[in-house]
Amino acid sequence: MESIEAGLIAPCGMNCALCMAYLRDKKPCYGCHVDSPTKNKSCMNCLIKNCPDLQGNSTGFCYECAQYPCKRLNHLDKRYRTKYHMSMIANLENIKENGMDAFLRQEVERWTCKECGQLVSVHRDVCANCKTPYMP
Numbered sequence: 001m002e003s004i005e006a007g008l009i010a011p012c013g014m015n016c017a018l019c020m021a022y023l024r025d026k027k028p029c030y031g032c033h034v035d036s037p038t039k040n041k042s043c044m045n046c047l048i049k050n051c052p053d054l055q056g057n058s059t060g061f062c063y064e065c066a067q068y069p070c071k072r073l074n075h076l077d078k079r080y081r082t083k084y085h086m087s088m089i090a091n092l093e094n095i096k097e098n099g100m101d102a103f104l105r106q107e108v109e110r111w112t113c114k115e116c117g118q119l120v121s122v123h124r125d126v127c128a129n130c131k132t133p134y135m136p
Contacts, residue, residue: 002119004107006100008032011061012073013088013095014080018111018122022049048072063092084122085136112136 001037008016008031016022027038043049048062051072057064062073069077077089078136092128095103112133113120113127120127120134127134 002108002112002117004104004119006104007031007101007102009061009062009091009095010049011051011054012076013062015091015107015111015122016084017119018086018107020121020123023119023121040072041133044067061092061095062098068092079121 004015005127008022010032016029019029021029021040021043022031025096029039029043030036032043032046035044035061043052047052051062051065051070054060054069055098056128062068073088073089077087078129081087083084091103094106108119111119111122113130115132116130118127118129125134126132
């Protein structure tokens, strides 16, 4: 079973280890905390990741902000809940209440393909490795 590094959890609560861009073989993205030439421009220019309010908080996560959850985060969360069955706000609440280690263990359990043991993408309904249908 794979593991997920804490540095792959974005300020908004997205688990970058589950993103198609991170999981692809050619020109992968290395997550929101790493600037690289292969990173999608929309990710580089992300208004949440680049939010000035995040620069001053101690955790680096949106839940520490006075505006939490802001309009941008609510919009992103709604889209991901509707299309991908994953909530950034629920992720952030989980991290805040249970800590990063517990959250990462739960993520590995939830997003690991039962057939091949690889992490699956939140953006797909099949495992990219073995093509087994997947629904979290």
